[in-house]
Amino acid sequence: MDKLAKRLRDDAEQIDVFISPEMDERLRASLTGIRPEPETAPAKALRPFSWWWGSSLTGVAAAMVVLAVVNLQAPAPVPAITEPAYEPFAMPSIPWRAETALLTSPLEQEFEDLQSDIRKAEEALRQELDAIF
Amino acid sequence: MISELAQIEAAKKGSVEAFTSLVNGYRPGLLRFLVTRTSTYADAEDALQDTLINAYRYLHSYDSRWRFSTWLYRIAVNNAANIRRDDTVELGDLGSEERGPLEHCVAAADRENLWLSARSLLSDEAYAAMWLRYVEDMSVKDISAVLERSVSWTKVNLLRARRLLEAKLSNETGGSPMKSENSEAHG
Numbered sequence: 412m413d414k415l416a417k418r419l420r421d422d423a424e425q426i427d428v429f430i431s432p433e434m435d436e437r438l439r440a441s442l443t444g445i446r447p448e449p450e451t452a453p454a455k456a457l458r459p460f461s462w463w464w465g466s467s468l469t470g471v472a473a474a475m476v477v478l479a480v481v482n483l484q485a486p487a488p489v490p491a492i493t494e495p496a497y498e499p500f501a502m503p504s505i506p507w508r509a510e511t512a513l514l515t516s517p518l519e520q521e522f523e524d525l526q527s528d529i530r531k532a533e534e535a536l537r538q539e540l541d542a543i544f
Numbered sequence: 545m546i547s548e549l550a551q552i553e554a555a556k557k558g559s560v561e562a563f564t565s566l567v568n569g570y571r572p573g574l575l576r577f578l579v580t581r582t583s584t585y586a587d588a589e590d591a592l593q594d595t596l597i598n599a600y601r602y603l604h605s606y607d608s609r610w611r612f613s614t615w616l617y618r619i620a621v622n623n624a625a626n627i628r629r630d631d632t633v634e635l636g637d638l639g640s641e642e643r644g645p646l647e648h649c650v651a652a653a654d655r656e657n658l659w660l661s662a663r664s665l666l667s668d669e670a671y672a673a674m675w676l677r678y679v680e681d682m683s684v685k686d687i688s689a690v691l692e693r694s695v696s697w698t699k700v701n702l703l704r705a706r707r708l709l710e711a712k713l714s715n716e717t718g719g720s721p722m723k724s725e726n727s728e729a730h731g
Contacts, residue, residue: 415709428575428588445601448602
């Protein structure tokens with residue numbers, strides 16, 4: 412047992428409590444006045460055989476009605492467009508004079524460093540927790 | 545000697561004697577815990593009474609895969625929280641002239657009780673976790689069941705609480721930061 416655990420245990424024992432006879436009596440009187448609640452089993456659903464047939468047939472009928480309604484309300488097919496809607500546009504070639512900027516490189520490095528720090532911290536915490544508990 | 549399970553079965557059938565004998569051993573520990581969680585000694589006694597009455601009434605819901613004390617403490621934590629919710633005084637706000645039950649119960653000690661410091665340093669749940677771990681010797685899994693928290697949450701909060709109390713102790717002794725045997729072994 413380490414020092415902190417020993418100190419906590421010792422200090423808890425220093426907390427002086429006393430169950431008085433009055434409290435004992437009061438508790439006993441309260442307990443006598445009540446009964447433990449009985450264990451309640453989950454109620455089983457007992458339904459007649461015809462009920463299951465009835466509900467199955469109702470389900471099938473409802474599905475058929477939905478199918479019929481969906482098919483009757485189907486939209487008319489859209490005619491296909493044969494002519495192109497636009498003329499192809501030739502993009503003029505522009506002589507850009509640009510160089511690739513390496514702006515993201517330091518940030519990526521920083522991000523990797525942070526990830527590495529997090530992994531190290533997680534590992535240290537995991538080892539500490541495993542060692543104590 | 546009748547086993548705990550036999551006493552539970554008898555109590556389930558309505559035997560007050562069996563229930564009383566079952567919980568007798570747990571009562572001082574529970575009251576000690578509740579004294580640290582309430583603002584008056586009477587509140588702690590009420591919380592203990594409510595805990596035992598609820599335990600008796602709902603004994604059918606006890607799952608024997610868990611320790612009986614784990615289940616009792618689960619109820620006690622809830623009752624203490626309910627009583628404190630109705631209370632207008634915050635435990636941390638009790639001044640020196642307005643001493644709480646814990647201060648009264650440790651008044652005779654020659655040094656400051658660490659649980660008094662813990663009450664001002666730790667959150668309610670971290671405090672309860674530390675108590676269950678170091679006074680009741682509960683496993684982390686049992687503590688997480690009592691507090692209805694994940695095992696990871698419990699471990700991390702126990703570790704944080706330990707660090708805070710270790711710092712408090714090292715300040716008290718005026719020495720170097722105290723380390724646990726385990727962490728020394730690890731480090």
